[in-house]
Amino acid sequence: MAEREHVRVAVIGSGFGGLGAAVRLRREGVTDFVVLERAGSVGGTWRDNSYPGCACDVPSHLYSFSFAPHPDWPRAFSGQEHIRAYLEHVTDVFGLRPHLRFDAEVLRMTWNGERLCWDIETAGGDLSADLVVSATGPLSDPKIPDIPGLDTFPGKVFHSARWDHDYDLSGKRVAMVGTGASAIQIVPAVQPRVERLTLFQRTPPWVMPRMDRAISGAERALHRALPFTTRLRRGLLWGIRELQVQAFTKRPNELGMIESLAKRNMARAVKDPALRAKLTPDYRIGCKRILLSSEYYPALARPNVDVVASGLGEIRGSTLVAADGSEAEADAIVFGTGFRVTDMPIAERVVGAEGRTLAEVWKGGMEALRGASAAGFPNWVSIIGPNTGLGNSSMILMIESQLNYLADYLRQLDVLGGRVALDARPGAVSDWNRRVQERMKRTVWNTGGCTSWYLDANGRNTTIWPGTTAEFRRATRRVDLGEYRVVRPAAGGGGARETAAEVSA
Ligand SMILES: Cc1cc2nc3c(=O)[nH]c(=O)nc-3n(C[C@H](O)[C@H](O)[C@H](O)COP(=O)(O)OP(=O)(O)OC[C@H]3O[C@@H](n4cnc5c(N)ncnc54)[C@H](O)[C@@H]3O)c2cc1C
DSSP, rough: OOOOOEEEEEOOOSHHHHHHHHHHHHHHOOEEEEOOOOSSSTTHHHHHHOOTTBBBBSSSTTTTTTTOTTTTOOOOOOOOHHHHHHHHHHHHTTOOOOEOSSSEEEEEEEEEEETTEEEEEEEEEEEEEEEEEOOTTOOSOOOOOOOTTTOOSSSEEEEGGGTTSOOOOTTTTTEEEEHHHHHHHHHHGGGGGSSSSEOSSSOOOOEEEEOOOOOOHHHHHHHOOHHHHHHHHHHHHHHHHHHHHHHHTTTTGGGHHHHHHHHHHHHOOOOOOOHHHOOOSSOOSSSSOOEEEESHHHHHHHTTTEEESOOOEEEEETEEEEEEEEEOOOOOEOOOOBBOOOGGGGGGGOOOSSOOOOHHHTTTOOOOOOTTTTTOOEEESSOOOOOOOOSSSOHHHHHHHHHHHHHHHHHHHHHSSSOEEEEHHHHHHHHHHHOOOOOOHSSSSHHHOOOOTTTTTTBBOOBBBBBBBHHHHTTTTTGGGGGGGEEEETTTSOOGGOOOOEEOO
């Protein structure tokens, strides 16, 4: 039988997280690694979300890698195709192609306590790795609610993250389910060409105007000629967002001022008081992600749009019945209903040292030391793990902090030498989590009076980082070996996991 391929590091996913990890590995001198990607190209979020109007909510000069500045961003807030092209460019410039394995969905990975490595089954073949970087993305697996009668619907059904470009919505009666970040971009993009648009809204979002504009040729030329101006621009965008964090985390009442601006944004476009009443949230702004759009409200005020202020309750053939009993006919249903965030599918596929899956361990809620390490899952490092999400800034900042942590993790393994693994101590994980949850108590995400995808089934916020990105950067600069068990194979070689010796307290 052919021997299973072995690599030092297996990275799962090729979005910003996976590609960033690949660049960092090469910079740390690690070349023996693969990037396992279930799709046929890189890009993650920005490959999968190609719906009309898809764009980033964070300015491009901040929503990009600090180590790969791009002076030529065409707009303040880039669209999906530009971000996807940027990631393809990063892949080429940093020589990542030889490491990429497409159509290699990770089906299962099991910790091998004898060999101190991960045995990985993928759709493209099996391999093993000393260390796994899990960068499968928090918003990567679409969630479609279990609506009674969905199977009786005779028309077209798809999720915003799996847009069917072969299906033309022109002249159709379209039902949009959900009012999150994707839905508010889709609505104005499709409203002019559909016959009728029925928006099923469970909870109205707070929507602020989007200050988008083309970046002029002169600005771009300046950024090309004087690279420090790109860094300066990024620094300013970052600083403004850092200053906002206290209001989200400690003084939610200060956000009232922003609520007034959001209400004015709505009042400018929506003249009908009954529609305005439907669209006015009854929770503190910021509790759910603040959405940015200057076109959403004007689109909702158009005569071919109906807002049903109630969730979709049932489907009877082509009739969609809202929870309030109202009915609408549709030819197509678009679900903008988000992703499996707090029950990530990859967790069901990772089997740790105790023989339990990560999903089983996380039954009471996701938790990981510094967002990276789960106890009982040695040499498994997560990118955008639990409590690393942001409500107001660029996730690339958090990804880069976790890449610093990954780099130090690898250095620590090198210093320890030989066949060795690091396993987070349960006490260190729970201590970290306790501190995170303590800080969470005062935040707008927990006190703002809403339910959101930030909270898990138990009502616990296991997704958001309750601090500044600078604080997270400091917390992830170094691996503290005191927070880990150092695991080596038992003397004499081989031996079961139980005999692995703990050599450092
Ligand atoms: C529509 C949309 C808009 C967004 N806008 C913003 C924004 O404005 N600002 C912001 O900061 N963030 C935004 N985000 C969040 C965004 O997801 C992150 O910023 C970032 O792109 C996540 O990168 P990632 O690499 O961690 O995950 P992803 O980009 O999701 O990449 C994960 C990759 O892992 C692959 N994968 C998953 N499971 C497996 C498996 N089992 N085997 C192999 N491969 C697998 C996927 O195919 C995918 O390619 C947005 C997300 C969405 C969906």
